[in-house]
Amino acid sequence: MSIDQSTAAKVAKLARIKVEDDALPALASEFNTILGFIEQLNEVDVEGVEPMVSVEPMRLKRREDVVTDGNQQDKVLANAPDAREGFFAVPKVVE
Protein backbone atom coordinates (compact mmCIF):
# COMPACT_ATOMS: atom_id res chain seq x y z
CA MET A 1 0.00 0.00 0.00
CA SER A 2 1.61 3.20 -1.13
CA ILE A 3 0.48 6.64 -0.03
CA ASP A 4 0.36 9.34 -2.68
CA GLN A 5 0.22 13.07 -2.14
CA SER A 6 -3.55 13.28 -2.33
CA THR A 7 -3.91 10.58 0.34
CA ALA A 8 -1.41 12.45 2.54
CA ALA A 9 -3.47 15.62 2.07
CA LYS A 10 -6.63 13.73 3.00
CA VAL A 11 -5.06 12.33 6.18
CA ALA A 12 -3.82 15.80 7.18
CA LYS A 13 -7.33 17.12 6.67
CA LEU A 14 -8.86 14.33 8.78
CA ALA A 15 -6.31 15.05 11.53
CA ARG A 16 -7.08 18.79 11.31
CA ILE A 17 -3.43 19.68 10.78
CA LYS A 18 -2.63 22.22 8.10
CA VAL A 19 0.08 20.95 5.76
CA GLU A 20 1.30 23.21 2.95
CA ASP A 21 1.17 21.70 -0.54
CA ASP A 22 4.94 21.82 -0.94
CA ALA A 23 5.36 19.71 2.23
CA LEU A 24 3.12 16.90 0.97
CA PRO A 25 5.70 14.89 -1.04
CA ALA A 26 8.03 14.59 1.99
CA LEU A 27 5.09 13.70 4.24
CA ALA A 28 3.87 11.01 1.84
CA SER A 29 7.37 9.58 1.71
CA GLU A 30 7.64 9.44 5.53
CA PHE A 31 4.25 7.73 5.72
CA ASN A 32 5.44 5.14 3.23
CA THR A 33 8.58 4.43 5.24
CA ILE A 34 6.56 3.88 8.42
CA LEU A 35 3.81 1.90 6.73
CA GLY A 36 6.45 -0.23 5.03
CA PHE A 37 7.74 -1.09 8.49
CA ILE A 38 4.21 -1.84 9.71
CA GLU A 39 3.55 -4.15 6.72
CA GLN A 40 5.60 -6.83 8.53
CA LEU A 41 2.48 -7.53 10.55
CA ASN A 42 1.02 -9.21 7.47
CA GLU A 43 3.46 -12.11 8.01
CA VAL A 44 1.71 -13.08 11.25
CA ASP A 45 -1.05 -15.67 11.22
CA VAL A 46 -3.80 -14.00 13.25
CA GLU A 47 -6.60 -16.36 12.22
CA GLY A 48 -8.94 -16.84 15.17
CA VAL A 49 -6.99 -14.47 17.44
CA GLU A 50 -9.06 -11.90 19.31
CA PRO A 51 -7.90 -8.26 19.07
CA MET A 52 -6.72 -7.13 22.49
CA VAL A 53 -8.97 -4.64 24.24
CA SER A 54 -7.14 -4.46 27.55
CA VAL A 55 -4.02 -6.13 28.92
CA GLU A 56 -5.88 -7.07 32.08
CA PRO A 57 -9.01 -9.09 31.48
CA MET A 58 -10.97 -6.63 33.60
CA ARG A 59 -14.42 -5.22 33.20
CA LEU A 60 -14.39 -1.46 33.43
CA LYS A 61 -15.83 -0.27 36.72
CA ARG A 62 -19.23 1.31 36.74
CA ARG A 63 -20.61 3.89 39.09
CA GLU A 64 -23.93 5.46 39.86
CA ASP A 65 -25.04 7.88 37.15
CA VAL A 66 -25.03 10.90 39.44
CA VAL A 67 -23.31 14.26 39.50
CA THR A 68 -19.99 13.98 41.36
CA ASP A 69 -18.40 17.26 40.45
CA GLY A 70 -19.29 20.69 39.13
CA ASN A 71 -19.79 24.39 39.84
CA GLN A 72 -16.27 25.19 38.68
CA GLN A 73 -16.93 27.41 35.70
CA ASP A 74 -14.06 29.74 36.53
CA LYS A 75 -11.59 26.89 36.79
CA VAL A 76 -12.85 25.26 33.61
CA LEU A 77 -12.42 28.51 31.68
CA ALA A 78 -9.18 29.60 33.37
CA ASN A 79 -6.92 28.16 30.68
CA ALA A 80 -9.03 29.00 27.62
CA PRO A 81 -7.31 31.08 24.93
CA ASP A 82 -10.54 33.05 24.54
CA ALA A 83 -13.35 32.96 27.12
CA ARG A 84 -16.15 35.47 27.29
CA GLU A 85 -19.15 35.85 29.57
CA GLY A 86 -18.72 32.37 30.99
CA PHE A 87 -18.28 30.62 27.65
CA PHE A 88 -15.48 29.37 25.41
CA ALA A 89 -15.27 31.69 22.41
CA VAL A 90 -14.49 30.46 18.89
CA PRO A 91 -14.59 32.04 15.43
CA LYS A 92 -18.03 32.36 13.91
CA VAL A 93 -19.39 28.92 12.99
CA VAL A 94 -22.78 29.83 11.49
CA GLU A 95 -23.17 32.61 8.94
Place this chain on the structure above:
Amino acid sequence: MSDLNKLGLAEARDALRKGDVTSVELTESCLKAIDDADALNAFVHKTPEIALERAKAADARIKEGDAPSMCGLPIGIKDLFCTKGVPSQAASKILEGFKPEYESTVSQQLADAGAVMLGKLNMDEFAMGSSNETSVYGNAVSPWRRGNDDAQLTPGGSSGGSASAVAADLCLAATGTDTGGSIRQPAAFVGITGIKPTYGRCSRWGIVAFASSLDQAGPMTKNVRDAAIMLETMCGHDPKDSTSAELAVPNFEALLTGDIKGKKIGIPKEYRMDGMPAEIEKLWADGAEMLKAAGAEIVDISLPHTKYALPAYYVIAPAEASSNLARYDGVRYGRRAHLAQGDGITEMYEKTRAEGFGHEVQRRVMIGTYVLSAGFYDAYYNRARRVRTLIKKDFEDVFAAGVDAILTPATPSASFGLGEMTEADPVQMYLNDVFTVTVNLAGLPGVSVPAGLDAQGLPLGLQLIGRPWEEGDLLNTAYALENAAGFVAKPGKWW
Protein backbone atom coordinates in the same frame (compact mmCIF):
# COMPACT_ATOMS: atom_id res chain seq x y z
CA MET B 1 26.98 16.80 55.70
CA SER B 2 28.03 18.11 52.29
CA ASP B 3 26.75 17.40 48.80
CA LEU B 4 23.34 16.46 50.15
CA ASN B 5 21.97 16.45 46.60
CA LYS B 6 24.12 13.37 45.93
CA LEU B 7 22.20 11.24 48.41
CA GLY B 8 19.69 8.63 47.38
CA LEU B 9 16.18 8.43 48.80
CA ALA B 10 16.89 5.73 51.40
CA GLU B 11 20.08 7.40 52.66
CA ALA B 12 18.39 10.80 52.90
CA ARG B 13 15.33 9.32 54.61
CA ASP B 14 17.49 7.66 57.22
CA ALA B 15 19.51 10.86 57.77
CA LEU B 16 16.29 12.85 58.15
CA ARG B 17 14.94 10.42 60.72
CA LYS B 18 18.15 10.50 62.70
CA GLY B 19 18.02 14.27 62.68
CA ASP B 20 21.40 14.53 60.91
CA VAL B 21 19.90 16.72 58.22
CA THR B 22 16.72 18.67 57.51
CA SER B 23 14.52 18.62 54.44
CA VAL B 24 15.21 22.33 53.99
CA GLU B 25 18.96 21.60 53.82
CA LEU B 26 18.42 18.77 51.34
CA THR B 27 16.14 20.96 49.25
CA GLU B 28 18.50 23.95 49.24
CA SER B 29 21.35 21.70 48.16
CA CYS B 30 19.28 20.43 45.22
CA LEU B 31 18.05 23.91 44.26
CA LYS B 32 21.66 25.08 44.10
CA ALA B 33 22.66 22.07 41.99
CA ILE B 34 19.73 22.81 39.65
CA ASP B 35 20.75 26.45 39.23
CA ASP B 36 24.28 25.33 38.40
CA ALA B 37 23.07 22.89 35.77
CA ASP B 38 21.20 24.98 33.21
CA ALA B 39 23.55 23.49 30.58
CA LEU B 40 21.76 20.16 31.02
CA ASN B 41 18.35 21.75 30.35
CA ALA B 42 16.78 19.11 32.60
CA PHE B 43 14.58 21.31 34.82
CA VAL B 44 12.39 23.43 32.55
CA HIS B 45 10.12 24.97 35.19
CA LYS B 46 11.75 25.50 38.57
CA THR B 47 9.52 25.76 41.65
CA PRO B 48 11.84 26.81 44.51
CA GLU B 49 9.06 28.52 46.51
CA ILE B 50 6.86 25.43 46.47
CA ALA B 51 9.90 23.29 47.29
CA LEU B 52 10.96 25.29 50.34
CA GLU B 53 7.41 25.55 51.62
CA ARG B 54 6.96 21.77 51.37
CA ALA B 55 10.40 21.16 52.88
CA LYS B 56 9.48 23.22 55.94
CA ALA B 57 6.20 21.35 56.30
CA ALA B 58 8.06 18.04 55.96
CA ASP B 59 10.57 19.00 58.64
CA ALA B 60 7.70 19.75 61.01
CA ARG B 61 6.08 16.43 60.19
CA ILE B 62 9.31 14.49 60.68
CA LYS B 63 9.79 16.15 64.05
CA GLU B 64 6.38 14.89 65.10
CA GLY B 65 7.48 11.37 64.17
CA ASP B 66 5.76 8.74 62.05
CA ALA B 67 6.44 10.47 58.72
CA PRO B 68 6.18 8.30 55.57
CA SER B 69 9.35 7.24 53.72
CA MET B 70 9.14 9.93 51.04
CA CYS B 71 8.62 12.73 53.57
CA GLY B 72 11.06 15.59 53.04
CA LEU B 73 12.76 14.07 49.99
CA PRO B 74 13.31 16.48 47.06
CA ILE B 75 12.31 15.10 43.68
CA GLY B 76 11.67 16.27 40.12
CA ILE B 77 8.39 15.77 38.28
CA LYS B 78 8.22 15.04 34.55
CA ASP B 79 6.41 17.78 32.64
CA LEU B 80 3.78 15.21 31.57
CA PHE B 81 2.23 15.26 35.07
CA CYS B 82 -0.34 17.98 35.70
CA THR B 83 0.72 19.97 38.73
CA LYS B 84 -1.69 22.51 40.15
CA GLY B 85 -0.78 26.10 39.35
CA VAL B 86 2.55 25.06 37.81
CA PRO B 87 3.11 24.95 34.03
CA SER B 88 2.44 21.44 32.70
CA GLN B 89 3.09 21.46 28.99
CA ALA B 90 4.09 17.92 28.03
CA ALA B 91 7.00 19.78 26.39
CA SER B 92 4.63 20.99 23.68
CA LYS B 93 4.06 24.45 22.26
CA ILE B 94 0.35 23.67 22.05
CA LEU B 95 0.13 23.68 25.87
CA GLU B 96 2.07 26.93 26.24
CA GLY B 97 0.78 28.83 29.25
CA PHE B 98 -1.31 25.92 30.55
CA LYS B 99 -1.46 25.85 34.34
CA PRO B 100 -3.69 23.01 35.52
CA GLU B 101 -6.34 23.69 38.12
CA TYR B 102 -5.76 20.19 39.49
CA GLU B 103 -2.97 17.80 40.47
CA SER B 104 -2.28 14.35 38.96
CA THR B 105 -3.03 11.47 41.33
CA VAL B 106 0.58 10.26 41.31
CA SER B 107 2.12 13.67 42.08
CA GLN B 108 -0.63 14.23 44.69
CA GLN B 109 0.24 10.94 46.41
CA LEU B 110 3.90 11.94 46.45
CA ALA B 111 3.01 15.37 47.85
CA ASP B 112 0.71 13.80 50.46
CA ALA B 113 3.60 11.59 51.56
CA GLY B 114 5.65 14.74 52.08
CA ALA B 115 7.87 14.59 48.98
CA VAL B 116 9.25 17.96 47.90
CA MET B 117 8.71 19.01 44.27
CA LEU B 118 11.71 20.93 42.93
CA GLY B 119 10.25 21.62 39.50
CA LYS B 120 9.21 20.14 36.18
CA LEU B 121 11.48 18.07 33.98
CA ASN B 122 12.20 18.13 30.28
CA MET B 123 10.92 15.35 28.02
CA ASP B 124 10.07 14.57 24.41
CA GLU B 125 6.94 16.36 23.23
CA PHE B 126 3.90 14.37 24.44
CA ALA B 127 6.42 11.64 25.40
CA MET B 128 6.96 10.83 21.71
CA GLY B 129 10.65 10.27 21.17
CA SER B 130 13.69 8.35 22.35
CA SER B 131 16.26 11.14 22.62
CA ASN B 132 14.53 14.16 24.16
CA GLU B 133 15.07 16.01 20.88
CA THR B 134 11.39 16.71 20.16
CA SER B 135 10.88 19.01 23.16
CA VAL B 136 9.66 22.59 22.78
CA TYR B 137 12.16 23.48 25.52
CA GLY B 138 15.09 22.21 23.44
CA ASN B 139 17.18 19.12 24.04
CA ALA B 140 17.85 17.77 27.49
CA VAL B 141 21.55 16.90 27.70
CA SER B 142 23.14 13.88 29.34
CA PRO B 143 25.69 14.56 32.07
CA TRP B 144 27.77 11.76 30.50
CA ARG B 145 30.42 12.30 27.83
CA ARG B 146 32.50 9.97 25.67
CA GLY B 147 35.83 10.33 27.45
CA ASN B 148 37.28 13.75 26.68
CA ASP B 149 35.02 14.32 23.67
CA ASP B 150 32.79 17.31 24.49
CA ALA B 151 30.03 16.30 22.04
CA GLN B 152 26.64 16.51 23.74
CA LEU B 153 24.92 13.16 24.24
CA THR B 154 21.26 12.32 24.62
CA PRO B 155 19.97 11.27 28.04
CA GLY B 156 17.42 9.17 26.12
CA GLY B 157 13.71 9.73 25.96
CA SER B 158 11.06 10.42 26.49
CA SER B 159 11.90 10.92 30.20
CA GLY B 160 15.24 12.55 29.27
CA GLY B 161 15.06 15.43 31.74
CA SER B 162 14.27 13.01 34.57
CA ALA B 163 17.23 10.81 33.61
CA SER B 164 19.65 13.70 33.27
CA ALA B 165 18.53 15.30 36.56
CA VAL B 166 18.86 12.11 38.62
CA ALA B 167 22.20 11.11 37.07
CA ALA B 168 23.61 14.62 37.64
CA ASP B 169 22.36 14.68 41.26
CA LEU B 170 20.04 17.64 40.73
CA CYS B 171 17.38 15.78 42.69
CA LEU B 172 17.24 12.58 44.71
CA ALA B 173 14.82 10.92 42.29
CA ALA B 174 12.26 11.79 39.63
CA THR B 175 8.99 10.61 38.17
CA GLY B 176 8.92 9.23 34.66
CA THR B 177 6.35 7.72 32.36
CA ASP B 178 6.77 4.80 30.01
CA THR B 179 4.66 4.04 26.93
CA GLY B 180 7.24 2.08 24.91
CA GLY B 181 10.39 2.35 27.03
CA SER B 182 10.45 5.99 28.12
CA ILE B 183 11.56 5.20 31.69
CA ARG B 184 13.83 2.22 31.03
CA GLN B 185 15.75 3.46 27.97
CA PRO B 186 16.78 6.84 29.48
CA ALA B 187 17.59 5.15 32.81
CA ALA B 188 19.93 2.79 30.94
CA PHE B 189 21.52 5.66 28.98
CA VAL B 190 22.52 7.56 32.14
CA GLY B 191 23.29 4.71 34.55
CA ILE B 192 20.31 4.90 36.90
CA THR B 193 17.42 2.59 37.85
CA GLY B 194 13.94 2.93 36.34
CA ILE B 195 10.89 0.74 36.73
CA LYS B 196 7.69 0.67 34.75
CA PRO B 197 5.13 -1.14 36.91
CA THR B 198 2.34 -3.42 35.71
CA TYR B 199 -0.30 -1.57 33.69
CA GLY B 200 -2.90 -0.41 36.20
CA ARG B 201 -0.56 -0.07 39.20
CA CYS B 202 -0.24 3.72 38.97
CA SER B 203 -3.19 5.95 38.27
CA ARG B 204 -3.02 7.70 34.89
CA TRP B 205 -5.35 10.47 36.08
CA GLY B 206 -3.84 13.89 35.50
CA ILE B 207 -0.97 12.56 33.38
CA VAL B 208 -1.19 13.97 29.86
CA ALA B 209 -2.31 10.97 27.80
CA PHE B 210 -0.24 9.62 24.91
CA ALA B 211 -1.41 6.01 24.35
CA SER B 212 -3.82 5.13 27.13
CA SER B 213 -3.57 1.33 26.89
CA LEU B 214 0.24 1.51 27.24
CA ASP B 215 1.04 4.53 29.44
CA GLN B 216 2.32 3.90 32.97
CA ALA B 217 4.13 6.13 35.43
CA GLY B 218 7.11 4.95 37.47
CA PRO B 219 10.11 6.16 39.46
CA MET B 220 13.62 6.93 38.17
CA THR B 221 16.11 6.62 40.99
CA LYS B 222 19.77 6.19 41.95
CA ASN B 223 19.36 2.56 43.01
CA VAL B 224 16.89 -0.30 43.32
CA ARG B 225 16.01 0.34 46.98
CA ASP B 226 15.04 3.91 46.12
CA ALA B 227 12.88 2.61 43.26
CA ALA B 228 11.06 0.31 45.70
CA ILE B 229 10.44 3.17 48.15
CA MET B 230 9.18 5.65 45.58
CA LEU B 231 7.12 3.13 43.60
CA GLU B 232 5.15 2.20 46.70
CA THR B 233 4.10 5.83 47.15
CA MET B 234 3.16 6.24 43.48
CA CYS B 235 0.99 3.09 43.26
CA GLY B 236 -2.53 2.44 44.39
CA HIS B 237 -6.12 2.26 43.25
CA ASP B 238 -7.71 5.48 42.04
CA PRO B 239 -11.43 5.67 41.22
CA LYS B 240 -10.60 8.46 38.75
CA ASP B 241 -8.71 6.03 36.47
CA SER B 242 -11.05 3.25 35.35
CA THR B 243 -8.11 0.97 34.49
CA SER B 244 -6.42 1.42 37.86
CA ALA B 245 -6.21 -1.89 39.71
CA GLU B 246 -7.97 -2.47 42.99
CA LEU B 247 -5.06 -4.32 44.54
CA ALA B 248 -3.19 -3.81 47.77
CA VAL B 249 0.24 -2.23 47.33
CA PRO B 250 2.96 -4.24 49.08
CA ASN B 251 5.84 -2.74 51.01
CA PHE B 252 8.27 -3.24 48.14
CA GLU B 253 11.31 -2.25 50.16
CA ALA B 254 10.64 -4.99 52.72
CA LEU B 255 10.80 -7.54 49.89
CA LEU B 256 14.41 -6.65 49.02
CA THR B 257 16.29 -9.57 50.52
CA GLY B 258 18.70 -10.10 47.65
CA ASP B 259 17.94 -13.81 47.91
CA ILE B 260 17.05 -15.21 44.48
CA LYS B 261 18.01 -18.83 45.09
CA GLY B 262 15.94 -21.15 42.94
CA LYS B 263 14.42 -18.35 40.85
CA LYS B 264 14.09 -19.22 37.19
CA ILE B 265 15.42 -16.49 34.89
CA GLY B 266 14.57 -16.73 31.18
CA ILE B 267 16.90 -15.60 28.40
CA PRO B 268 14.79 -15.00 25.26
CA LYS B 269 16.62 -16.04 22.10
CA GLU B 270 14.64 -13.59 19.94
CA TYR B 271 16.30 -10.64 21.70
CA ARG B 272 19.63 -11.62 20.14
CA MET B 273 19.31 -9.12 17.30
CA ASP B 274 21.36 -9.05 14.12
CA GLY B 275 24.12 -6.50 14.41
CA MET B 276 23.88 -6.31 18.21
CA PRO B 277 27.09 -4.67 19.51
CA ALA B 278 29.46 -7.19 21.10
CA GLU B 279 29.54 -5.09 24.27
CA ILE B 280 25.78 -5.42 24.73
CA GLU B 281 25.95 -9.14 24.08
CA LYS B 282 28.72 -9.50 26.68
CA LEU B 283 26.87 -7.38 29.23
CA TRP B 284 23.83 -9.60 28.80
CA ALA B 285 25.85 -12.80 29.21
CA ASP B 286 27.62 -11.33 32.24
CA GLY B 287 24.26 -10.42 33.77
CA ALA B 288 23.01 -13.97 33.36
CA GLU B 289 26.20 -15.27 34.98
CA MET B 290 25.74 -12.89 37.93
CA LEU B 291 22.18 -14.07 38.53
CA LYS B 292 23.34 -17.69 38.22
CA ALA B 293 26.10 -17.07 40.74
CA ALA B 294 23.45 -15.63 43.08
CA GLY B 295 21.61 -18.93 42.95
CA ALA B 296 19.13 -18.44 40.11
CA GLU B 297 18.53 -21.00 37.41
CA ILE B 298 19.11 -19.63 33.90
CA VAL B 299 16.88 -21.08 31.18
CA ASP B 300 16.67 -20.41 27.45
CA ILE B 301 13.19 -19.31 26.44
CA SER B 302 11.41 -18.25 23.27
CA LEU B 303 9.11 -15.28 22.76
CA PRO B 304 8.32 -15.97 19.11
CA HIS B 305 6.40 -12.79 18.26
CA THR B 306 9.05 -10.36 19.53
CA LYS B 307 9.92 -9.22 16.02
CA TYR B 308 6.40 -7.90 15.52
CA ALA B 309 6.23 -5.85 18.70
CA LEU B 310 7.64 -2.63 17.26
CA PRO B 311 5.45 -2.62 14.15
CA ALA B 312 2.38 -3.41 16.29
CA TYR B 313 3.35 -0.61 18.67
CA TYR B 314 3.70 1.85 15.79
CA VAL B 315 0.09 1.15 14.84
CA ILE B 316 -1.47 1.04 18.30
CA ALA B 317 0.36 3.94 19.95
CA PRO B 318 -0.22 6.45 17.11
CA ALA B 319 -3.85 5.31 16.83
CA GLU B 320 -4.45 6.02 20.50
CA ALA B 321 -2.43 9.23 20.29
CA SER B 322 -4.47 10.54 17.37
CA SER B 323 -7.56 10.06 19.47
CA ASN B 324 -6.09 11.44 22.71
CA LEU B 325 -4.53 14.48 21.04
CA ALA B 326 -7.78 15.43 19.32
CA ARG B 327 -8.53 17.46 22.46
CA TYR B 328 -5.86 20.05 21.55
CA ASP B 329 -8.07 22.24 19.43
CA GLY B 330 -7.22 25.75 20.62
CA VAL B 331 -10.56 26.13 22.38
CA ARG B 332 -10.38 24.94 25.98
CA TYR B 333 -6.74 25.27 26.99
CA GLY B 334 -3.31 25.95 25.63
CA ARG B 335 -2.32 27.99 22.65
CA ARG B 336 -4.50 29.10 19.73
CA ALA B 337 -2.90 30.15 16.44
CA HIS B 338 -3.24 33.74 15.31
CA LEU B 339 -6.00 33.73 12.74
CA ALA B 340 -6.36 35.69 9.51
CA GLN B 341 -9.37 37.80 8.66
CA GLY B 342 -12.24 35.52 7.67
CA ASP B 343 -10.77 32.32 9.08
CA GLY B 344 -13.45 29.99 10.37
CA ILE B 345 -13.36 27.27 12.98
CA THR B 346 -11.76 24.66 10.70
CA GLU B 347 -8.89 27.01 9.86
CA MET B 348 -8.52 27.65 13.59
CA TYR B 349 -8.17 23.93 14.33
CA GLU B 350 -5.80 23.32 11.43
CA LYS B 351 -3.52 26.29 12.07
CA THR B 352 -3.50 25.77 15.84
CA ARG B 353 -2.48 22.12 15.50
CA ALA B 354 0.05 22.80 12.71
CA GLU B 355 1.75 25.49 14.80
CA GLY B 356 1.36 23.84 18.18
CA PHE B 357 2.45 20.27 17.44
CA GLY B 358 6.05 19.52 16.54
CA HIS B 359 7.03 17.43 13.56
CA GLU B 360 7.18 14.00 15.28
CA VAL B 361 3.85 14.53 17.04
CA GLN B 362 2.18 15.59 13.79
CA ARG B 363 3.60 12.55 12.05
CA ARG B 364 2.28 10.16 14.71
CA VAL B 365 -1.14 11.81 14.89
CA MET B 366 -1.46 11.49 11.13
CA ILE B 367 -0.25 7.87 11.05
CA GLY B 368 -2.78 7.14 13.77
CA THR B 369 -5.50 8.90 11.81
CA TYR B 370 -4.62 6.85 8.74
CA VAL B 371 -4.62 3.43 10.45
CA LEU B 372 -7.98 4.22 12.04
CA SER B 373 -9.57 5.59 8.88
CA ALA B 374 -12.39 3.83 7.06
CA GLY B 375 -11.09 0.97 4.96
CA PHE B 376 -7.82 0.55 6.88
CA TYR B 377 -9.07 -0.05 10.41
CA ASP B 378 -9.15 -3.82 10.01
CA ALA B 379 -5.98 -4.12 7.96
CA TYR B 380 -3.85 -2.09 10.36
CA TYR B 381 -5.44 -1.38 13.72
CA ASN B 382 -7.30 -4.63 14.30
CA ARG B 383 -4.41 -6.70 12.94
CA ALA B 384 -2.01 -4.93 15.31
CA ARG B 385 -4.33 -5.62 18.25
CA ARG B 386 -4.44 -9.31 17.28
CA VAL B 387 -0.65 -9.42 17.15
CA ARG B 388 -0.63 -7.74 20.57
CA THR B 389 -2.72 -10.64 21.92
CA LEU B 390 -0.08 -13.05 20.58
CA ILE B 391 2.79 -11.05 22.11
CA LYS B 392 1.11 -11.16 25.50
CA LYS B 393 0.49 -14.89 25.10
CA ASP B 394 4.21 -15.45 24.44
CA PHE B 395 4.90 -14.07 27.93
CA GLU B 396 2.01 -15.96 29.53
CA ASP B 397 3.34 -19.24 28.14
CA VAL B 398 6.81 -18.57 29.52
CA PHE B 399 5.52 -17.60 32.96
CA ALA B 400 3.22 -20.63 32.98
CA ALA B 401 6.33 -22.77 32.43
CA GLY B 402 7.68 -21.48 35.72
CA VAL B 403 9.90 -18.58 34.66
CA ASP B 404 10.01 -15.89 37.36
CA ALA B 405 11.71 -13.10 35.39
CA ILE B 406 13.23 -12.48 31.99
CA LEU B 407 16.64 -10.89 31.46
CA THR B 408 17.34 -8.79 28.35
CA PRO B 409 19.49 -5.83 27.39
CA ALA B 410 17.68 -2.53 28.10
CA THR B 411 18.75 -0.84 24.86
CA PRO B 412 20.42 -1.89 21.61
CA SER B 413 23.26 0.63 22.12
CA ALA B 414 24.72 3.12 24.57
CA SER B 415 23.64 6.77 24.44
CA PHE B 416 24.26 8.51 21.12
CA GLY B 417 25.07 12.11 20.25
CA LEU B 418 22.35 14.75 20.07
CA GLY B 419 21.69 15.41 16.40
CA GLU B 420 23.32 12.17 15.24
CA MET B 421 19.98 10.64 14.27
CA THR B 422 18.57 13.73 12.55
CA GLU B 423 19.20 12.37 9.07
CA ALA B 424 18.00 8.86 9.87
CA ASP B 425 14.48 7.85 8.89
CA PRO B 426 11.97 7.73 11.76
CA VAL B 427 12.06 3.94 11.93
CA GLN B 428 15.76 4.03 12.90
CA MET B 429 14.90 6.08 15.98
CA TYR B 430 12.00 3.75 16.79
CA LEU B 431 14.46 0.82 17.03
CA ASN B 432 15.71 2.23 20.34
CA ASP B 433 12.63 0.71 21.95
CA VAL B 434 13.09 -2.77 20.49
CA PHE B 435 13.74 -4.45 23.87
CA THR B 436 11.33 -2.41 25.97
CA VAL B 437 8.19 -2.07 23.86
CA THR B 438 7.07 -5.71 24.22
CA VAL B 439 6.66 -5.10 27.95
CA ASN B 440 4.20 -2.25 27.42
CA LEU B 441 2.22 -4.25 24.87
CA ALA B 442 1.90 -7.09 27.40
CA GLY B 443 1.25 -4.71 30.33
CA LEU B 444 4.08 -6.26 32.38
CA PRO B 445 6.44 -4.70 34.90
CA GLY B 446 9.97 -4.03 33.63
CA VAL B 447 13.00 -2.55 35.35
CA SER B 448 16.25 -1.22 33.94
CA VAL B 449 19.36 -1.67 36.10
CA PRO B 450 22.76 -0.12 35.29
CA ALA B 451 25.20 -2.97 34.78
CA GLY B 452 28.37 -1.70 33.14
CA LEU B 453 30.19 0.79 30.92
CA ASP B 454 30.99 0.51 27.23
CA ALA B 455 34.45 1.10 25.73
CA GLN B 456 33.74 4.84 25.55
CA GLY B 457 32.89 4.97 29.23
CA LEU B 458 29.12 5.25 28.77
CA PRO B 459 26.60 3.36 30.94
CA LEU B 460 24.77 0.27 29.71
CA GLY B 461 21.70 -1.22 31.34
CA LEU B 462 20.03 -4.59 31.65
CA GLN B 463 16.29 -5.08 31.75
CA LEU B 464 14.39 -7.53 33.92
CA ILE B 465 10.78 -8.29 33.03
CA GLY B 466 8.48 -9.70 35.70
CA ARG B 467 5.13 -11.38 36.11
CA PRO B 468 2.10 -9.09 36.30
CA TRP B 469 1.65 -7.48 39.76
CA GLU B 470 4.91 -9.02 41.00
CA GLU B 471 6.94 -5.81 41.15
CA GLY B 472 8.18 -6.81 44.59
CA ASP B 473 9.73 -10.04 43.34
CA LEU B 474 11.04 -8.25 40.25
CA LEU B 475 12.68 -5.51 42.32
CA ASN B 476 14.27 -8.16 44.51
CA THR B 477 15.82 -9.83 41.46
CA ALA B 478 16.94 -6.38 40.26
CA TYR B 479 18.46 -5.82 43.72
CA ALA B 480 20.45 -9.05 43.43
CA LEU B 481 21.64 -7.99 39.96
CA GLU B 482 22.57 -4.53 41.26
CA ASN B 483 24.56 -6.05 44.12
CA ALA B 484 26.43 -8.35 41.76
CA ALA B 485 27.05 -5.74 39.03
CA GLY B 486 28.33 -3.20 41.56
CA PHE B 487 27.79 -0.27 39.19
CA VAL B 488 29.08 2.90 40.88
CA ALA B 489 30.29 5.06 37.97
CA LYS B 490 29.17 8.69 37.92
CA PRO B 491 29.60 11.29 35.19
CA GLY B 492 32.39 13.80 35.75
CA LYS B 493 31.01 17.31 36.29
CA TRP B 494 31.58 19.53 33.22
CA TRP B 495 28.43 21.65 33.38
